Amino acid sequence: MPELPEVEVLRRSLEPRLMGETIEGVTVRVPALREPIPKARLARDVTGRQVVGLRRRAKYLLIDLAGGITLVLHLGMSGRLTLVPGETPPEAHEHVVFHLASGRRLRFRDPRRFGQIFSLPGEEIAGHRRFAHLGIEPFDPAFTGDCLRRSALGRRGPVKAFLMDASVVVGVGNIYASEVLFQTRIHPRRSVARISRQRWEAVAEAVRTVLGEAIAEGGTTLNDFTDGEGNRGYFQVSLAAYGREGEACHRCGEGGSIRRIVQAGRSTFYCPRCQH
DNA sequence: CGGGCGGCCTGGAGGC
DNA sequence: TGCCTCCAGGCCGCCC
Numbered sequence A: 001m002p003e004l005p006e007v008e009v010l011r012r013s014l015e016p017r018l019m020g021e022t023i024e025g026v027t028v029r030v031p032a033l034r035e036p037i038p039k040a041r042l043a044r045d046v047t048g049r050q051v052v053g054l055r056r057r058a059k060y061l062l063i064d065l066a067g068g069i070t071l072v073l074h075l076g077m078s079g080r081l082t083l084v085p086g087e088t089p090p091e092a093h094e095h096v097v098f099h100l101a102s103g104r105r106l107r108f109r110d111p112r113r114f115g116q117i118f119s120l121p122g123e124e125i126a127g128h129r130r131f132a133h134l135g136i137e138p139f140d141p142a143f144t145g146d147c148l149r150r151s152a153l154g155r156r157g158p159v160k161a162f163l164m165d166a167s168v169v170v171g172v173g174n175i176y177a178s179e180v181l182f183q184t185r186i187h188p189r190r191s192v193a194r195i196s197r198q199r200w201e202a203v204a205e206a207v208r209t210v211l212g213e214a215i216a217e218g219g220t221t222l223n224d225f226t227d228g229e230g231n232r233g234y235f236q237v238s239l240a241a242y243g244r245e246g247e248a249c250h251r252c253g254e255g256g257s258i259r260r261i262v263q264a265g266r267s268t269f270y271c272p273r274c275q276h
Numbered sequence B: 001c002g003g004g005c006g007g008c009c010t011g012g013a014g015g016c
Numbered sequence C: 001t002g003c004c005t006c007c008a009g010g011c012c013g014c015c016c
Helices: A004-018 A039-046 A145-152 A159-163 A174-184 A197-216
Strands: A022-028 A049-057 A060-065 A069-074 A080-084 A094-100 A105-109 A116-121 A259-263 A266-270
Touching: A004 A049, A004 A060, A004 A080, A004 A197, A022 A039, A039 A069, A039 A116, A145 A197, A159 A174, A159 A197, A174 A197, A174 A266
Parallel strands: none
Antiparallel strands: A022 A049, A022 A094, A049 A060, A060 A069, A069 A116, A080 A105, A094 A105, A259 A266
């Protein structure tokens, strides 16, 4: 589900409410996520620790705890993390609950169980197998068109998959890849070997503006995304390409022109009249 | 080594 | 109403 904007929206909503809060305990109801939750280690690491910071790396939410421990959460496709009053009854697929000193609970719900939760010393994050290969953050000032151009050297695959490759740039998932290519008028099947410097600059710029606008609008809620307070996003009404198969192109105005194709098993949406 | 594909899971939508 | 198929925002590991 969530790409960079959704995780960032979640982080911003939780930050003021979780800072300084102490985790009194954790209940792992269903440890069998795609990668099993290391239950005992998690309980040992987080119990009694105060939240001292919330960060994001790629699509991971990082909750820093006193004593140098970091709680790592990934929402996968259907994960949701919400802060609720203590008396709130559990809902279906509520796999993990963090009990807070204030009496509130931070609960993790994930029907498809593609999410991930684990803990580790903060200094081990960079070298961890889930993080070691990750590329640059889109909002890092060092992220430029030239970064993309250099990453593309020696490659010839389609630009859509390239944008979704987290070892190139992190945070761009299936929705925003289509949106970025629509904004820059690049055909999703175009080989990265055939993209000019100028176009790479436009792509880097579009990655930042599309993700930035999505964050400003609370993320994209197609189905179940919410922030930590349960608020839905509304960027879905601003999507120009994704999910609009058969509808009119907002740029050229041609009725029914938005097309859906499948690349590497994922849907891509684009306007064949505008994107080349 | 780059890149395509299957698999991991459940649920919702739509066709018949 | 019920059954079946397809599809879904991520990511890894296995192939060629």
